[in-house]
Amino acid sequence: MSELAVRHGISLRRVGAMILRYWYLLLSSWPRLLELMYWPVLQVITWGFLQTYIAQNANFFARAGGTLIGAVILWDILFRGQLGFSISFLEEMWARNLGNLMMSPLKPIEFLVALMVMSLIRLAIGVIPMVVLALVLFHFNVFTLGLPLIAFFCNLIFTSWAVGIFVSGLVLRNGLGAEGIVWTLMFALMPLACVYYPVRVLPLWLQHVSWTLPPTYVFEGMRELLIDGVFRADLMLTALALNAALLVASFAAFLALLRSAKRHGSLLGGGE
Amino acid sequence: MTQSAASPAQSVPADPAGSAAIAVSHLVKQYKTTRAVDDVSFAIARGSITGLLGGNGAGKTTTIAMIMGLVLPTSGTVAVLGHPMPAESAAVLGRMNFESPYVDMPMRLTVRQNLTVFGRLYAVENLKERIAQLASDLDLNEFLDRRNGKLSAGQKTRVALAKALINQPELLLLDEPTASLDPDTADWVRAHLETYRRTRGATILLASHNMFEVERLCDRVIILKRGRIEEDDSPEAIMARYSRDTLEQVFLDVARGRAQGESEARPPDAIREQPSASRETLP
Numbered sequence: 001m002s003e004l005a006v007r008h009g010i011s012l013r014r015v016g017a018m019i020l021r022y023w024y025l026l027l028s029s030w031p032r033l034l035e036l037m038y039w040p041v042l043q044v045i046t047w048g049f050l051q052t053y054i055a056q057n058a059n060f061f062a063r064a065g066g067t068l069i070g071a072v073i074l075w076d077i078l079f080r081g082q083l084g085f086s087i088s089f090l091e092e093m094w095a096r097n098l099g100n101l102m103m104s105p106l107k108p109i110e111f112l113v114a115l116m117v118m119s120l121i122r123l124a125i126g127v128i129p130m131v132v133l134a135l136v137l138f139h140f141n142v143f144t145l146g147l148p149l150i151a152f153f154c155n156l157i158f159t160s161w162a163v164g165i166f167v168s169g170l171v172l173r174n175g176l177g178a179e180g181i182v183w184t185l186m187f188a189l190m191p192l193a194c195v196y197y198p199v200r201v202l203p204l205w206l207q208h209v210s211w212t213l214p215p216t217y218v219f220e221g222m223r224e225l226l227i228d229g230v231f232r233a234d235l236m237l238t239a240l241a242l243n244a245a246l247l248v249a250s251f252a253a254f255l256a257l258l259r260s261a262k263r264h265g266s267l268l269g270g271g272e
Numbered sequence: 273m274t275q276s277a278a279s280p281a282q283s284v285p286a287d288p289a290g291s292a293a294i295a296v297s298h299l300v301k302q303y304k305t306t307r308a309v310d311d312v313s314f315a316i317a318r319g320s321i322t323g324l325l326g327g328n329g330a331g332k333t334t335t336i337a338m339i340m341g342l343v344l345p346t347s348g349t350v351a352v353l354g355h356p357m358p359a360e361s362a363a364v365l366g367r368m369n370f371e372s373p374y375v376d377m378p379m380r381l382t383v384r385q386n387l388t389v390f391g392r393l394y395a396v397e398n399l400k401e402r403i404a405q406l407a408s409d410l411d412l413n414e415f416l417d418r419r420n421g422k423l424s425a426g427q428k429t430r431v432a433l434a435k436a437l438i439n440q441p442e443l444l445l446l447d448e449p450t451a452s453l454d455p456d457t458a459d460w461v462r463a464h465l466e467t468y469r470r471t472r473g474a475t476i477l478l479a480s481h482n483m484f485e486v487e488r489l490c491d492r493v494i495i496l497k498r499g500r501i502e503e504d505d506s507p508e509a510i511m512a513r514y515s516r517d518t519l520e521q522v523f524l525d526v527a528r529g530r531a532q533g534e535s536e537a538r539p540p541d542a543i544r545e546q547p548s549a550s551r552e553t554l555p
Binding site (some may be wrong): 011013014016017018020021024025029030068091095096097098099100101102104105106107175259263264265267270 | 301303308334337338341342343344356358362365366368369370372374375377378381382385388389390392393394395419435451481500
């Protein structure tokens with residue numbers, strides 16, 4: 001995999017080969033498939049009943065029906081999108097297959113594109129049952145969000161990829177000892193992204209930090225849509241611009257970490 | 273007498289004409305306080321088989337990793353098939369391949385699935401036919417649809433070799449290619465490598481602790497010790513220089529710091545003692 005080969009273009013055949021590799025892996029392991037659905041389903045059931053209870057006892061939440069379940073579904077798009085990306089990457093580390101890939105004509109950008117596609121596939125497997133359950137059990141149809149849902153989805157998935165690229169670079173550089181970051185980094189963003197509450201509840205200084213994160217705009221936008229019926233295109237465009245910067249920065253960080261891994265000889269070991 | 277740091281093998285410019293399969297010039301790899309490779313230079317002719325020998329920690333794996341572009345040198349240059357690495361690696365990665373004990377094929381994929389994925393990565397034409405050919409050549413048919421994780425060590429080694437040959441590489445880098453094989457299969461793999469080199473005109477660089485294998489396969493042997501080249505010549509010339517009948521005896525002489533010519537005085541039993549066969553440790 002050549003760092004400097006990025007400029008020579010992307011081979012869809014090689015991207016397809018990597019997607020095929022992960023597809024074979026998914027089909028070979030029913031626990032992997034089950035796990036993709038397990039946590040999202042558990043989440044929506046727990047939060048759905050909580051929302052039902054609150055809505056029965058608070059006028060505001062009765063009016064703002066769906067904000068909690070909506071937030072849970074959007075949060076899962078963000079979190080599962082990143083996990084879907086990172087776990088496919090970790091599969092190569094666990095399998096000690098990274099050396100084979102690095103020595104092949106596969107370019108970093110092709111590898112990352114394949115991981116992005118896999119994050120969408122894994123996300124679909126996990127989130128579709130979740131969306132169906134929300135509709136059946138709690139009468140919340142996420143598709144009633146309409147076209148804004150596409151803007152929400154795109155912004156969240158872009159953030160998840162940016163985080164996924166960055167943490168994959170960290171694991172590449174530091175080995176599986178850094179694996180914990182894959183599972184936990186997104187949770188560090190959770191309180192700042194204001195998933196379940198508006199930004200205004202944060203202290204003023206923290207609000208400035210919160211507004212540097214693209215997901216904050218999505219969750220604020222979702223609440224405005226569900227509570228006030230207003231779609232804030234300006235929020236989505238700002239999030240999109242921030243995501244573009246994040247993706248570029250994370251890709252640059254990935255290449256720098258890959259280069260550092262080659263300098264330190266950590267690609268051959270790949271262990272702890 | 274062992275060669276000094278300023279031996280001809282290290283001081284000669286590696287490949288001024290750019291015609292070598294591999295040209296390594298003044299290669300150094302420093303890991304904090306450890307100098308894993310210390311000013312190594314050599315050029316490997318196209319179509320040859322070269323053995324890279326050395327004890328654990330001698331720098332074989334690091335040298336091969338730098339040739340492959342998996343490790344960046346601290347200083348010095350590497351050119352593969354006329355292209356500087358890693359700057360022009362995109363031009364050569366599809367024309368070379370490797371097999372190493374430090375990497376595995378994905379365990380949950382079947383042999384056929386693994387070869388399909390790597391065949392596509394290497395843009396192999398008529399992939400199904402190529403896989404069928406490799407399965408026949410390396411006797412994989414019996415377990416072609418079995419998961420890699422369910423194979424014996426010897427079967428895994430043959431699958432790894434099949435992956436290394438999937439794109440019919442011009443340059444093949446092999447790290448202990450017969451390490452887990454029984455003598456019969458190992459002999460068969462060596463014969464296959466010889467045939468592959470002859471029919472394809474490929475260049476093979478082979479790191480091995482199996483001196484019999486190196487004697488049989490290699491036109492040339494480079495012996496590393498503590499990151500430096502100790503010997504670089506044909507197996508016959510090196511054995512003659514040490515007045516030894518086998519490379520294993522030479523290996524022990526080099527490993528134990530015995531100079532050329534000293535060896536005659538030693539008792540024959542001592543020279544048959546086996547060195548530890550454990551793999552070279554990574555830094």
